[in-house]
Amino acid sequence: MRILVLGGAGFMGSNFVRYLVKRYDGVEVYVYDKLTYAGRLENLADVMDSIRFTRGDIADERLLERVVREFQPDVMVNFAAETHVDRSINEPAPFIKTNVLGTFVTLEVARRLEVPLYVYISTDEVYGDLHGVEGAAGEDWPLNPSSPYSASKAAADMLVRAYGRTYGLRYRVVRPCNNYGPYQHPEKLVPRTIVRLLKGRPATVYGDGSQVRDWLYVEDFAEALDAVIRRGGDYEVYNVCAGSYASVREVVEAIVKIMGRDPGRDIVHVRGRPGEDRRYAMTCEKVRALGWRPRVGLLEGLERTVEWYRLNEWWWRPLLDRYVLADEPWGAGP
Structure with missing residues (x-):
């Protein structure tokens, strides 16, 4: 299996890359990352000899298309995003450019080059504040983001699903809770x-x-994402949470x-x-039905x-x- 990890030098992306390299002998991993302040080669120092890497912006359509044509991935996983709420309050423009327009570019490339499976990493923050609301958000819960960050992620989340319905792009959306x-x-x-x-x-x-x-150790998330890729259903959304x-x-x-x-x-x-x-809270029966459970x-x-x-x-x-x-x-x- 060939997996292209967009944003693979960031926190969650690099932990997923490390998980793949250590877990599987036959998986080829290609990391594509802009290397902003939060994406660093230091995050991949111990696995650089086992992966391929290109420095690039997901909004750079020409470069991304060249990488996809060359690597011919079986799966494209999109972690690439601006993610910090405080920064989005101070300066929302980069969040719109990367999280919305950048995701649009990745979808266009995946559609044109017929990438077999596109996996988008969303967030529990797209559901908004559940304070005073009974229960927890299931995958069909309305999206109600509160910050420029979560609004940009909700927009991208909806774009992915629209590409599935309109163009038949095979996708899976993953909405994790707070990783650390x-x-x-x-x-x-x-x-x-x-x-x-x-x-x-x-x-x-x-x-x-x-x-x-809800607090989820990042290595547990990597296992959950692996389960979604290998055993999940197409055109499905999966909440990933620990219940902690x-x-x-x-x-x-x-x-x-x-x-x-x-x-x-x-x-x-x-x-x-x-x-x-x-308050954030999600139900996660769908991902647990794939055989995943948090370990930590x-x-x-x-x-x-x-x-x-x-x-x-x-x-x-x-x-x-x-x-x-x-x-x-x-x-x-x-």
Whole structure:
């Protein structure tokens, strides 16, 4: 099997690439990545000898088409995206360009060159805020995004499904919950908390920290995506979640305790993010019917993640910027 991974040098993409290389001998992997601030060759350092790589923007139709013609993938997996909500609040334009227009280009290339299977990595944030709503979002739940980021992902999600209906493009859409683990840029909550504590700064909690998320260790997500590719159905959407619900405050407090610090002293509350969603929740029976189950519980996953960042300062030190060190990252834009 030949798998082309768009955005394969980012956090989730690189973990999926690493999973494929270590799990399968007969899989050929080609990574196509623009190498923005969050996509780095350092994320693939241990597998570069086992993959092919091209630096490119998914909006560069000519280059992407050349790669697809040359590699002739059996599967195109699109991780490529701008993903950080705070950055989308400060500067939404790159999110529209990459997540919407870029995805459109990948669909056009896949359609024209008849790529056998297109897999789009969406997000649970497309369902919007479920605070005050009973139950959880199934795959047929209406999309109701809240931020420029989630709106751009919802638009791309719908484009993918439209290409399936209009052109017959074989697709599968995957909507994961909050992923965390090694190689995640320290602008995101879990590594940001770890890195700030390692740098002697307090952890920050937005507002009262009661925002509830479902937390999935990234290696478990890689296994789920593999199951969708190998055993999933065409023209289907798959929610991927762990059922490990915890508030932002609870996650930050757990990290502080794992690192031997005092939650009463080493956590500060800052102004809440504009338009903050209070609760995400999904049902995930469809992906579990494929035989997948998460293996790593939240506490174990956080312990693994803390240890990885402790041992890999070489990886995160160059990434320290205003989003990591600022108490209110959405206020740190231009």
